[in-house]
Amino acid sequence: MQWKHMCKPHAFTVHYVQRMKKHRWRCKAVTFWCSDELLCCHWLQALTDLLEQQTWRPKHVLVYINPYGGKKKGKQIYEKKVAPLFSLASISTEVLVTEYANHARDNLYEVNLEKYDGIVCVGGDGMFSEVLHGLIGRVQKDSDVDQNNPKVPLSPCNMRIGIIPAGSTDCVCFATVGISDPVTSALHIILGDCQPLDVSTIYHKKAFLKYSVSLLGYGFYGDVLKGSEKNRWLGPARYDFSGFKTFLSHHYYEGTVSFQPAKWAVGSPRDKICCRSGCYICRQSSKQLEEQQRAEARGLENNEQEDWTTIKGKFMAINAASMSCACPRSPRGLSPAAHLADGTADLILVRKCSRLNFLRHLIRHTTSNSDQFDFPFVDVYRIRSFQFTPKHFEEEDAESTDLGNIGKKNFAQICTDHPSCGCNQLNSVWNCDGETLEQTAIEMRVHCQLIKLFARGIEESQKEEDKNPSRV
Numbered sequence: 001m002q003w004k005h006m007c008k009p010h011a012f013t014v015h016y017v018q019r020m021k022k023h024r025w026r027c028k029a030v031t032f033w034c035s036d037e038l039l040c041c042h043w044l045q046a047l048t049d050l051l052e053q054q055t056w057r058p059k060h061v062l063v064y065i066n067p068y069g070g071k072k073k074g075k076q077i078y079e080k081k082v083a084p085l086f087s088l089a090s091i092s093t094e095v096l097v098t099e100y101a102n103h104a105r106d107n108l109y110e111v112n113l114e115k116y117d118g119i120v121c122v123g124g125d126g127m128f129s130e131v132l133h134g135l136i137g138r139v140q141k142d143s144d145v146d147q148n149n150p151k152v153p154l155s156p157c158n159m160r161i162g163i164i165p166a167g168s169t170d171c172v173c174f175a176t177v178g179i180s181d182p183v184t185s186a187l188h189i190i191l192g193d194c195q196p197l198d199v200s201t202i203y204h205k206k207a208f209l210k211y212s213v214s215l216l217g218y219g220f221y222g223d224v225l226k227g228s229e230k231n232r233w234l235g236p237a238r239y240d241f242s243g244f245k246t247f248l249s250h251h252y253y254e255g256t257v258s259f260q261p262a263k264w265a266v267g268s269p270r271d272k273i274c275c276r277s278g279c280y281i282c283r284q285s286s287k288q289l290e291e292q293q294r295a296e297a298r299g300l301e302n303n304e305q306e307d308w309t310t311i312k313g314k315f316m317a318i319n320a321a322s323m324s325c326a327c328p329r330s331p332r333g334l335s336p337a338a339h340l341a342d343g344t345a346d347l348i349l350v351r352k353c354s355r356l357n358f359l360r361h362l363i364r365h366t367t368s369n370s371d372q373f374d375f376p377f378v379d380v381y382r383i384r385s386f387q388f389t390p391k392h393f394e395e396e397d398a399e400s401t402d403l404g405n406i407g408k409k410n411f412a413q414i415c416t417d418h419p420s421c422g423c424n425q426l427n428s429v430w431n432c433d434g435e436t437l438e439q440t441a442i443e444m445r446v447h448c449q450l451i452k453l454f455a456r457g458i459e460e461s462q463k464e465e466d467k468n469p470s471r472v
């Protein structure tokens with residue numbers, strides 16, 4: 001809500017948020033007229049006082065715009081749809097339109113963060129990932145935490161990030177707000193919403209590689225991403241084109257997956273209930289995790305060696321989803337019951353299957369009320385960490401001769417460059433929130449609620465409320 005002073009006659013306008021269909025929010029206005037000037041002033045003063053009490057609302061934000069994300073409309077979207085709302089809400093801004101990849105990330109290591117109440121990122125998941133790496137890295141640096149040391153607990157980031165969607169998938173925005181809509185996201189920022197978010201760290205041989213908040217996927221989604229990069233000029237359609245080609249190539253990959261189940265977690269990946277605003281499961285799970293970590297610190301439980309489950313096999317896809325990964329292509333996401341802030345990820349293993357079966361599994365991502373895990377070749381686990389070693393890597397490590405490595409690297413290269421050559425590609429690549437990783441043997445660990453967003457999670461729709469009347 002916001003007001004605008006009008007001199008004559010005595011009147012003021014209140015701007016407020018109205019909920020529309022499908023989680024969309026719009027800014028509406030209502031003007032109050034009054035013949036009594038004093039009464040009008042009293043109202044104005046009372047409203048101003050109320051607004052000033054809302055200390056969680058940001059007053060000064062730092063905005064990063066990727067002018068080349070999605071359909072290359074980031075700058076236009078910000079100027080036309082977002083900046084006017086920020087100025088109406090008296091939010092002052094400092095704007096940086098990025099000039100090269102990683103400009104925003106590097107800038108976050110230099111700026112005086114104390115000046116700002118939040119960071120706004122205009123772009124897609126890749127741009128968000130840049131801001132995420134910049135902010136987490138900066139906070140660790142300021143608190144003398146070595147993010148490259150997997151044994152040291154990371155410092156949580158209190159500065160909130162707002163996402164104005166202007167990318168190709170916008171999965172982080174969609175899965176935390178319920179819609180990919182710049183105006184809705186701007187209104188969540190203005191109201192000062194706060195949604196904690198789990199972040200996963202990825203390591204190769206104990207060396208830190210990347211952070212991930214949405215999908216860490218090997219096999220199908222890795223290949224789709226790799227293929228899509230050659231066709232960036234197609235814009236968001238590059239994923240569908242590459243998805244179709246990857247589907248037809250129908251590769252499977254051999255390797256070993258080991259994971260630690262999240263024993264303390266309250267929910268399961270097959271739950272019918274999804275993560276919604278003020279989620280009870282997120283609150284309970286994070287509490288239980290804190291207790292478990294306290295017990296581990298006192299040496300009552302040894303988490304490092306215990307409870308690892310190992311599965312060796314041939315996989316079409318290995319997906320670790322730290323959140324549902326809902327997006328316009330798949331409105332319920334890769335793992336519809338995954339939670340934003342419960343300290344866990346859902347590990348989905350799709351084993352070698354026929355093309356038809358894989359298609360049936362994929363199609364279920366697009367329809368409501370159908371369970372994409374209900375196939376004999378799909379398994380799903382709620383986990384705190386996992387590691388993957390490709391079969392090819394095991395052999396490579398055993399031989400460990402430079403000559404052998406070079407030979408295999410070249411072979412993989414030939415196959416990637418000639419997908420129609422008919423030979424079997426040995427390894428896939430990891431898709432980490434829309435960016436490829438160079439290493440294939442990796443380890444991932446979830447950090448509960450490491451960052452905060454200007455969002456509130458997806459609000460329960462009337463239909464859902466009718467189905468779950470007893471939910472908190």
Ligand SMILES: CCCCCCCCCCCCC/C=C/[C@@H](O)[C@H](CO)NC(=O)CCCCCCCCCCCCCCC
Nearest residue numbers: 125169171214215239243244247325330362363365433434
């Ligand atoms: C028949 C239709 C089946 C459609 C199945 C759609 C499943 C879509 C699931 C999307 C999950 C997105 C997870 C989010 C990942 C983001 O961190 C990342 C960065 O933005 N985006 C992508 O990697 C971008 C990933 C984009 C993946 C697109 C996959 C398209 C598959 C098309 C298969 C066509 C088969 C047709 C056979 C006749």
Ligand SMILES: Nc1ncnc2c1ncn2[C@@H]1O[C@H](COP(=O)(O)OP(=O)(O)OP(=O)(O)O)[C@@H](O)[C@H]1O
Nearest residue numbers: 069070098099100123124125126127167168169170
């Ligand atoms: N000025 C720039 N020039 C070139 N690349 C940039 C620039 N600014 C940011 N980038 C990079 O562009 C990449 C893609 O951006 P972004 O995520 O906004 O769009 P997208 O890839 O179309 O969407 P999505 O990630 O949702 O699929 C990011 O990895 C980011 O690092």
Ligand SMILES: [Ca+2]
Nearest residue numbers: 198322339344
């Ligand atoms: Ca989670």
